[in-house]
Amino acid sequence: MDPVKLADVLRVQAVHNLVLTQREQAPLLEIVEVLEPLAETTELCQSQHYTTIGSIVPCIVSLHKFLTQVEQQCKFHRPMVVALKESLHQGFCRMLSRLHILTQSNTASSVSHGGIW
Numbered sequence: 031m032d033p034v035k036l037a038d039v040l041r042v043q044a045v046h047n048l049v050l051t052q053r054e055q056a057p058l059l060e061i062v063e064v065l066e067p068l069a070e071t072t073e074l075c076q077s078q079h080y081t082t083i084g085s086i087v088p089c090i091v092s093l094h095k096f097l098t099q100v101e102q103q104c105k106f107h108r109p110m111v112v113a114l115k116e117s118l119h120q121g122f123c124r125m126l127s128r129l130h131i132l133t134q135s136n137t138a139s140s141v142s143h144g145g146i147w
Contacts, residue, residue, distance in 0.1 A: 057106040067096050090122050094131055
């Protein structure tokens, strides 16, 4: 999403009230940055081809690494990133523990919620 091109298009279309300031764009750009890898992973894991554990495990590990990095850099949507990461822990706590990605302290709360992997 190129803000300059978007603003130019909106000006040409005479909808000046929709032109966002840089301050308004920053949270939107951040949320796109956070959600884009989730959309890509969802698309990969829901493809029309047979999805195997060999493709799911790298996707989950990559998402965990990405969310961990983004959590430190997020300015506007850190609570959402924390919630996404906790949801990933809850759903895949056993797998992440076996791969030594989650520690005992992280695993305790996730296992009580019935992580499936």
